[in-house]
Amino acid sequence: MSPGHPPPDSDREHPLLLVIDPAARAVDGESVRIAKDVLCAGASSVKVCVPDSAEEAERALAHRGRRHPVVLGDDSALLRTVRALHRDRTLGEAPLALVPIGPRSALARGLGVPGQVLPAARAVLDGVERELDLLVDESGGIVLGALSIPCGTPVSRTAAHWWTPVEKTARSLVRTLTAPIPVNGSPPPQRLRVEADGVLLADLDQPVREVSVRTSPSGVAEVFVRRTEGAEHVRAQARTITVSGRDFRYRADSAVTGPVRTRTWTLEPSAWRLTVPRR
Incomplete structure (x- = not known):
């Protein structure tokens, strides 16, 4: 992943x-109106698309x-746009820009996009292009930020909050359960086979708590396998990561997918460009 650099022309x-x-x-x-006004005033030519569906946007x-392309929306809109461009094999043709508007923009901020509307709109006009890597799986799914396998049914924040009083009640009523109740929604260990560039990091006889994968500035993916208590955790760098096991789910950026029995992610270095502010 290379550092940001100015585009050939502003x-x-x-x-x-x-x-x-x-x-x-x-x-x-109102934020949409402000961003639109700033961009229309600052760019040489702006065509505005107000789609009613994802298909119309594509x-x-x-x-x-x-x-x-400049997207006014949150992380979900960014992911849909990158996915559509990658599917059409035009993702690398031009830099993509985003003005975050909506409740979910943590991914965009992590990639360097300002969280506020005005700074983000100005960065579209005066920013630099940042080359970014992409994780792509064999089903066409993409990962921009991070991938994690919670090793159990993922519990949302709302569900975890709801589970807390239920857990307390269950503990007080049922003391003879042999299986421990998850604490704070923590999933139980799961048996997974994890390979990084063909090197075995975990096998089915070695239960793990979590597997996480993310891109890094070095141009390879960083893989972390968190084992059960008392076992040594494993870190590795790789271009291809394969995970297999019995009906596991995984979180790619903000979306939960599965269950699946095997999935392979391949790193595509410098696959796309994102406009971010000048430092």
């Missing part, structure tokens, strides 16, 4: 395709021509 001189996510319009129309992206 984005002020490039025509933009402004894709306004329907959810962003619904939750914060059609606009496919017919954007030389325009640089």
